[in-house]
Structures are given as structure tokens and as C-alpha cells.
Amino acid sequence: MPEDPDDHGCVIALDVGGTGMKGALLDRGLDPLVTLRRPTPRTAGPGAVVDEIAATLAVLAGRAAARGLTVHRAGVVVPGVVAEDLRTAVHSANLGWRDLPLAALLEARTRLPVTLGHDVRAGGAAECLLGAARGARNVLFVAIGTGIAAAVVCDGRPVRADGHAGELGHVVVEPGGARCACGGRGCLETVASASAVATAFAARSGREGTDAADVAALVARSDRDALAVWDRAADALATALATATTLLAPELIVLGGGLAEAGDLLLGPVRARLADRLTFQRRPGLVRAELGDRAGCLGAGLAAWHDVDSTTAPDPRTTGTGARDR
Amino acid sequence: MPEDPDDHGCVIALDVGGTGMKGALLDRGLDPLVTLRRPTPRTAGPGAVVDEIAATLAVLAGRAAARGLTVHRAGVVVPGVVAEDLRTAVHSANLGWRDLPLAALLEARTRLPVTLGHDVRAGGAAECLLGAARGARNVLFVAIGTGIAAAVVCDGRPVRADGHAGELGHVVVEPGGARCACGGRGCLETVASASAVATAFAARSGREGTDAADVAALVARSDRDALAVWDRAADALATALATATTLLAPELIVLGGGLAEAGDLLLGPVRARLADRLTFQRRPGLVRAELGDRAGCLGAGLAAWHDVDSTTAPDPRTTGTGARDR
Numbered sequence: 001m002p003e004d005p006d007d008h009g010c011v012i013a014l015d016v017g018g019t020g021m022k023g024a025l026l027d028r029g030l031d032p033l034v035t036l037r038r039p040t041p042r043t044a045g046p047g048a049v050v051d052e053i054a055a056t057l058a059v060l061a062g063r064a065a066a067r068g069l070t071v072h073r074a075g076v077v078v079p080g081v082v083a084e085d086l087r088t089a090v091h092s093a094n095l096g097w098r099d100l101p102l103a104a105l106l107e108a109r110t111r112l113p114v115t116l117g118h119d120v121r122a123g124g125a126a127e128c129l130l131g132a133a134r135g136a137r138n139v140l141f142v143a144i145g146t147g148i149a150a151a152v153v154c155d156g157r158p159v160r161a162d163g164h165a166g167e168l169g170h171v172v173v174e175p176g177g178a179r180c181a182c183g184g185r186g187c188l189e190t191v192a193s194a195s196a197v198a199t200a201f202a203a204r205s206g207r208e209g210t211d212a213a214d215v216a217a218l219v220a221r222s223d224r225d226a227l228a229v230w231d232r233a234a235d236a237l238a239t240a241l242a243t244a245t246t247l248l249a250p251e252l253i254v255l256g257g258g259l260a261e262a263g264d265l266l267l268g269p270v271r272a273r274l275a276d277r278l279t280f281q282r283r284p285g286l287v288r289a290e291l292g293d294r295a296g297c298l299g300a301g302l303a304a305w306h307d308v309d310s311t312t313a314p315d316p317r318t319t320g321t322g323a324r325d326r
Numbered sequence: 327m328p329e330d331p332d333d334h335g336c337v338i339a340l341d342v343g344g345t346g347m348k349g350a351l352l353d354r355g356l357d358p359l360v361t362l363r364r365p366t367p368r369t370a371g372p373g374a375v376v377d378e379i380a381a382t383l384a385v386l387a388g389r390a391a392a393r394g395l396t397v398h399r400a401g402v403v404v405p406g407v408v409a410e411d412l413r414t415a416v417h418s419a420n421l422g423w424r425d426l427p428l429a430a431l432l433e434a435r436t437r438l439p440v441t442l443g444h445d446v447r448a449g450g451a452a453e454c455l456l457g458a459a460r461g462a463r464n465v466l467f468v469a470i471g472t473g474i475a476a477a478v479v480c481d482g483r484p485v486r487a488d489g490h491a492g493e494l495g496h497v498v499v500e501p502g503g504a505r506c507a508c509g510g511r512g513c514l515e516t517v518a519s520a521s522a523v524a525t526a527f528a529a530r531s532g533r534e535g536t537d538a539a540d541v542a543a544l545v546a547r548s549d550r551d552a553l554a555v556w557d558r559a560a561d562a563l564a565t566a567l568a569t570a571t572t573l574l575a576p577e578l579i580v581l582g583g584g585l586a587e588a589g590d591l592l593l594g595p596v597r598a599r600l601a602d603r604l605t606f607q608r609r610p611g612l613v614r615a616e617l618g619d620r621a622g623c624l625g626a627g628l629a630a631w632h633d634v635d636s637t638t639a640p641d642p643r644t645t646g647t648g649a650r651d652r
Contacts, residue, residue, distance in 0.1 A: 091606075138487045152573070154485045161464045161480050164575030164608045171569050172603075183605035243497050243569055247478070249490030277498075279509035280417075282490045 011304035012060045012074040012112070015119055015296035016053055018042055018094040018146065022293065023060050025069065026301035030130065034063045046097040053102075054109040061112065075115045075122075075304030076106060077296050079149075082118035083163040084303075089116065090163055093181065094147075115300075115307045119143075120166070121158055122299025123256060123291070124151025129302060131290035132254045140241070140250040141289070142168060144259040148189050152248055159248075169193065171243055173236040191236040194258045200229045216262040233259075234266065238273030241286075245274070249282050256289030263288055337630035338386045338400040338438070341445055341622035342379055344368055344420040344472065348619065349386050351395065352627035356456065360389045372423040379428075380435040387438065401441045401448075401630030402432060403622050405475075408444035409489040410629075415442065416489055419507065420473075441626075441633045445469075446492070447484055448625025449582060449617070450477025455628060457616035458580045466567070466576040467615070468494060470585040472521050474514055478574055485574075495519065497569055499562040517562040520584045526555045542588040559585075560592065564599030567612075571600070575608050582615030589614055 010025045010033055017040060025034040038056055041048045057074050064071045080092025087103035089095075103116040124133075124141030133139045137156040143149055148169030152159040159165050169189035170182050177186025190196055194212035201215045202208050205225035210218075218226035241253060253274075259266060271286045291298060336351045336359055343366060351360040364382055367374045383400050390397045406418025413429035415421075429442040450459075450467030459465045465479040474495030478485040485491050495515035496508050503512025516522055520538035527541045528534050531551035536544075544552035567579060579600075585592060597612045617624060 093606075150573075154480075154487050154491065157483070159480045159485060159574070161575035162608075165480065165573065167572045167575075167607065170572050170605070170607070172565075175565075180605075184603070239498075239501075244573060246493045246496050247476075247491065247570060247573055248485070249487035249493075277510070279496070279506075280419075281493065281496070282487075 008068070009070040009072045010064055011072055011301050011308065012057055012064070013297045013301035013304060014053065014056060014060070014074065014076045015122070015300055016040060016049070016076065016078045016095075017119065017296075018079065021053070021056055022297045023056055024297050024301065025060055025064050025071075026298070026305075028305065030298055030301050030305075033067070033069065034060065036060060036063075040095075042095060046095055046100070049095050049097075050100075050102070050105060054106055057106065057110045057112060057114075061110065071112060072308045073113045073115060073304040074106070074110065075117060075300035075302070075307075076102070077117040077119045077122040077300040077303070078102065079119045079147075081163050082116065082121075084117055084121075084160065085162070087114075087116050113307070113311075115303045117300055117303045118151075118163060119296045119299075120149040121151040121160065122303060123289075123295035124153060124254075124299070125158065125302055126291055126295045126298040127254050127256070127289055128153055130298060131295065132287050133252050136252045138249060138251045139254060140168075140244055140248060140252075140284070141254045141256060142241075144193060144237075144255060144257040146193060146195050148193050148257075150244070152250075154248060168240055168244060171240040173239045188236055188240045192233040192240075192259070197229055197233050197259065200232070201226060204229060212259055213261065216259075216265055219262075219265055230265075231269070234269035235273055237266075237270045238277060241270070241274050241284075242277035242281075245278060245281050245284055250284045251282070252285045252287065254287055254289050256291075256295060260288050334394065335396040335398045336390055337398055337627050337634065338383055338390070339623045339627035339630060340379065340382060340386070340400065340402045341448070341626055342366060342375070342402065342404045342421075343445065343622075344405065347379070347382055348623045349382055350623050350627065351386055351390050351397075352624070352631075354631065356624055356627055356631075359393070359395065360386065362386060362389075366421075368421060372421055372426070375421050375423075376426075376428070376431060380432055383432065383436045383438065383440075387436065397438060398634045399439045399441060399630040400432070400436065401443060401626035401628070401633075402428070403443040403445045403448040403626040403629070404428065405445045405473075407489050408442065408447075410443055410447075410486065411488070413440075413442050439633070439637075441629045443626055443629045444477075444489060445622045445625075446475040447477040447486065448629060449615075449621030450479060450580070450625070451484065451628055452617055452621045452624040453580050453582070453615055454479055456624060457621065458613050459578050462578045464575060464577045465580060466494075466570055466574060466578075466610070467580045467582060468567075469583040470519060470563075470581060471583040472519060474519050474583075476570070478576075480574060480576075494566055494570060497566040499565045514562055514566045518559040518566075518585070523555055523559050523585065526558070527552060530555060538585055539587065542585075542591055545588075545591055556591075557595070560595035561599055563592075563596045564603055567596070567600050567610075568603035568607075571604060571607050571610055576610045577608070578611045578613065580613055580615050582617075582621060586614050 150168035174186035476494035500512035
């Protein structure tokens with residue numbers, strides 16, 4: 001991204017998750033000038049969450065003002081179904097809203113122009129520009145946390161389908177399997193999300209209070225219960241990724257989110273089983289995400305800068321070859 | 327498409343299938359001025375097929391000349407994996423070629439500019455412009471014949487992934503099921519293609535020489551063997567379409583190809599079972615294709631006209647408001 005030496009401006013970037021928000025002031029090179037984390041008051045209801053988003057944007061705007069930085073725009077990304085073009089948060093089971101014109105609401109509260117995005121698609125866009133998928137034109141970015149969702153990039157463009165595309169976590173991998181929060185049975189999320197791994201381990205071993213990272217550590221020590229649970233999760237991931245590869249033909253699959261922190265402990269078995277399942281399909285690389293939990297926030301900043309560039313009318317005083325010399 | 331009254335030109339459109347070719351001269355409104363069908367000499371090898379495509383283009387060019395029509399371009403669509411941008415037929419198991427620069431080969435033989443396309447994506451584009459999916463921006467067009475393939479349109483644009491996307495026929499619907507020609511097991515094609523339906527019926531009933539249309543007719547008469555085979559095919563289709571809906575979120579699924587000729591006999595049960603499998607997903611409509619076996623040829627013409635329009639430099643004598651008056 002070319003940097004304008006005269007531009008001391010920034011954008012506000014905010015990644016709103018089910019438990020916490022990650023905010024930042026990002027310069028044109030997406031370098032963070034200020035960062036901030038705050039809890040998401042999810043249990044207080046969607047109204048309280050919107051209030052807290054607006055308050056967090058105001059705090060970040062204040063930090064910018066204190067440093068003499070101009071805020072050009074705010075980029076806010078949220079989970080669930082998001083229709084970027086309509087600037088609407090269509091649905092989030094986690095945050096409890098439905099058909100919320102969130103960009104307009106936040107603009108009215110903060111007097112800042114706001115770009116609304118989807119957390120996983122934003123994270124995928126950041127990985128494509130700055131992270132593990134630099135240079136790839138066909139990418140599947142999979143975020144494995146409490147839930148599982150994917151961002152699809154095909155022929156160099158995001159595949160959105162009005163915000164409904166990429167629900168990899170609800171591809172059925174065990175027909176007739178465990179009940180999913182979505183109402184279905186045997187969805188990938190019921191087997192391979194970080195929470196499913198933790199729950200399955202507790203149920204199998206009787207050892208409570210163990211999270212997915214603990215299970216991964218036990219896998220590394222060849223704990224039998226942990227290995228069985230991990231094996232089933234890797235198998236389910238490979239099944240869903242094989243199906244996604246058949247339909248979407250990514251060159252590169254990027255695994256992010258909490259469970260991918262396990263690195264090769266997860267990628268190794270998933271890679272082997274995915275290879276077993278593919279026949280004629282173009283074989284995708286499978287790598288770990290590089291940007292970690294900053295991906296969503298960087299993607300929010302990226303979307304905000306994109307809109308700054310596409311909505312700013314050229315200034316005749318400063319644009320064009322040698323315009324200032326005349 | 328606006329019609330230029332001065333334009334007496336046409337394009338050649340050719341849909342090359344595993345058994346036959348469908349050719350036409352199409353005017354700017356995609357109305358056929360001449361049509362022609364010839365067998366594909368598949369068993370004679372890929373060289374013979376290319377020779378026959380070139381010969382068929384020459385015949386159609388001759389017909390155009392005889393009518394005083396200018397041929398602006400030829401559009402040729404073929405099955406398998408096709409990279410439109412690279413003008414290359416990447417792979418067809420049926421026609422036996424691999425990495426064939428087919429557009430360039432045909433241009434050298436015919437002295438006509440050639441646009442290369444994929445039969446099912448071309449058919450899907452035709453259904454989107456002229457057929458069952460007019461006005462829809464998120465569409466899955468599924469061609470069910472000897473094999474099963476899909477064209478994906480998302481956010482109003484084709485999803486190609488360099489020609490590898492949309493292999494719905496190889497989504498696994500019966501894990502560990504019957505061996506597929508692709509080398510996998512339990513692919514949708516092994517259960518729900520027209521040939522799979524015919525084979526399964528023969529195996530179950532002992533009645534040989536029955537094709538998929540005959541099986542459909544027996545279903546309408548409540549033949550027990552036919553019902554069992556049909557039921558399994560509808561179930562498999564619903565499973566694969568539910569997965570595609572979860573990942574791609576089409577508003578509309580259009581079923582084409584031979585098996586879709588059965589109409590509501592097929593669409594009814596597939597629609598009901600698809601509805602059963604979806605929970606939070608956006609629910610797609612499910613309709614039958616409108617253009618029948620002309621879809622591929624019309625799509626070939628559409629692609630050719632598209633390239634005529636995008637590669638023709640504007641003529642200052644005939645373009646612009648009132649240019650001729652000056």
C-alpha cells in the first residue's frame with residue numbers, strides 16, 4: 001500500500017467478538033499506532049453491545065485526537081451473518097441481533113463514517129494481503145474457535161453471497177451425529193471446534209476443566225483420550241475441507257483461530273487425511289494463519305482504508321501531476 | 327442485449343459433448359439462424375475430436391457465408407476442467423485431453439477468433455441471462471447427465487477458481503460407498519447421475535436396457551424397484567445440495583441435464599429433503615432449467631458475443647451521439 005508522506009491520518013479498526021473486542025488505530029500501512037482490548041458485554045443484550053461498540057470507537061477517536069491524528073473512518077467487524085453491501089448485521093446467535101443496520105447506527109452515535117464487515121471474511125482478507133495467503137488468488141481461510149466459519153476467496157475476489165457464504169462449520173460430517181446449536185446434526189462444529197474438542201475430551205476422560213489447548217498439550221504427550229478426540233476432530237476437518245475443495249478449489253487453505261495454535265499437531269493429521277480424500281481435485285496447500293488474533297482487526301482496518309480511498313473525491317489542489325506547481 | 331439494426335453479423339456457437347456436438351449460428355439476440363448436430367468421434371481419440379470440432383466450425387462458417395452473414399467469432403464449450411482465462415482445456419477424462427490450448431489450435435485451423443468455455447458454466451450463464459435464473463445473483467446450476475457438474479454464480483459473478491470449481495458430482499454423499507470413476511468412493515455421481523440411476527435399477531430389478539427416463543416413467547407408475555432407486559438418488563442430491571447451500575448460499579438452484587427432464591418427479595422429493603436438511607441457512611428455490619439441451623450452445627454464443635464486444639475497438643464513424651451527422 002503506497003504511503004502518502006503528507007498523510008498523518010489513521011483509521012479506527014474494531015473486531016467485535018463474543019467475549020472481547022480488539023481495537024486499534026491503524027495507519028495507512030496497517031501498522032498499529034494504538035491498541036485496546038475490552039470485554040464484550042454479551043450477556044447484557046444486543047443494545048448494551050452496540051452501546052459498548054460506540055463507546056469504544058469514541059475512546060479510540062479520543063486517543064487519535066490526543067496524538068493529533070485525523071481519523072478518516074472506522075472499520076467494525078462482527079461475527080454471524082453480515083451483509084457488507086447493505087451495511088447490516090443480519091444475524092448473530094452469539095450477540096443476539098437480527099437485521100441491525102449497525103453501520104448507520106454507529107455513524108449516528110459517533111459522527112464517524114463506518115465500514116461494516118464480517119470478522120472471518122475480514123481476517124481472511126488480511127491473511128491474503130499481509131499473512132499466510134499473500135499472492136494466492138483462491139483461498140479458503142478457516143477460523144476454528146468456539147465455532148467454525150470460513151472466508152472464501154475465488155479468482156482473487158471474496159465470495160460472499162450477500163453475507164451467507166462460507167458456513168463450513170455447518171457442513172455435516174457425521175450424518176445423524178450430535179445435535180448442533182444450529183438445529184442440525186453432525187455439523188463440523190459439533191466435532192472439531194475448540195469447544196467441541198474440550199467437551200468431547202471431558203466426556204471421554206472424565207477430566208473436567210480442560211480446554212482445547214490443554215487437550216492439544218495432552219496429544220503431544222500421547223494421552224490416549226486426547227489422541228482419540230483429536231483424531232476424530234482432524235478426520236472431521238479433513239472431510240469438510242475435502243468437500244470444500246471439490247466445490248471451491250482453493251490453492252491454499254489457511255487454518256486460523258484458537259485450535260490452529262496447535263500448529264503441526266493439527267495441520268499434520270488434517271493434511272494427511274485431506275490428501276487421502278482427494279482424487280482428481282487440484283490439491284490445496286494447508287498452512288497455519290500468520291496473523292493470529294490480530295487478523296480480524298487488521299481486516300477491519302483494511303476495509304476502512306479501502307472505503308476511504310474509494311469514497312474520497314480527488315482534491316484538485318493536491319492531485320494530478322505537478323498540480324501544486326501551477 | 328441491444329440489437330444494432332446495421333449488424334447482419336453472427337457468432338458460431340458450438341457445444342462439444344461426450345457423444346454429440348450441438349452447433350449454431352446465433353445473432354446478437356442469441357436467436358439461432360442455423361443449427362446443426364454432429365456426433366463426437368470420441369472413441370477415435372482427442373486428435374480426431376479436435377479435427378471434428380474444426381471441421382464443424384468450418385461447416386458453420388460456410389453456412390454463414392452462403393447467407394451473407396459475417397461471422398464475428400466462434401464460441402466453443404467443452405466438458406471437464408476448462409481454464410477460460412488461459413484458453414485451455416485442462417482435462418477431460420471423457421474426451422481424453424490434458425492441457426490442450428484448444429482456442430489457439432482452433433484459431434490456427436479456422437482463421438476465426440475463438441472463445442473457449444466450459445459447457446456447464448456456459449449453460450449456467452445462459453440460464454442466468456435467458457432461462458430459469460433470470461435476475462438471480464446467487465445461483466447454483468446443476469447439470470445431471472452421465473456425470474454431474476455445477477456452475478456457481480455468486481454475487482452476480484461466475485465462481486471459477488481457474489476452472490476447477492463446482493465439481494458437485496464428486497461431493498461424497500455415501501462415505502465408503504461405490505467406487506467412482508474419479509477414484510473416490512460414494513461420490514454423488516455414483517448414486518444420482520442418469521447413468522447411476524439406470525445401473526442401480528438394472529442391478530436391483532434384474533431388468534436390463536432401462537435408461538434413467540424409463541426409470542422415471544416407472545417411478546410415476548409406483549414401481550417398487552424404481553421408487554427405491556429414485557428415492558436414494560433424490561436423497562443423495564439433497565445431501566450434496568444442502569452442503570453446497572451451506573458453503574455457497576445460492577438463492578436459486580437450477581437443475582438441468584437429462585435427469586431433470588423428469589420435472590417434479592425429481593424436484594418434489596429433492597426439494598422436500600433439502601428443506602429437511604437446512605436449519606439457519608438461507609433457503610434456496612429449486613427449479614428446473616428452462617433452456618434444456620440448448621443451454622450450453624447458447625452459453626457458447628453468449629461468451630463469443632461478450633468477447634466480440636470487449637475486443638472490438640469502437641469505430642469513430644458509427645459510435646457516439648450523432649457522430650454520423652457531423
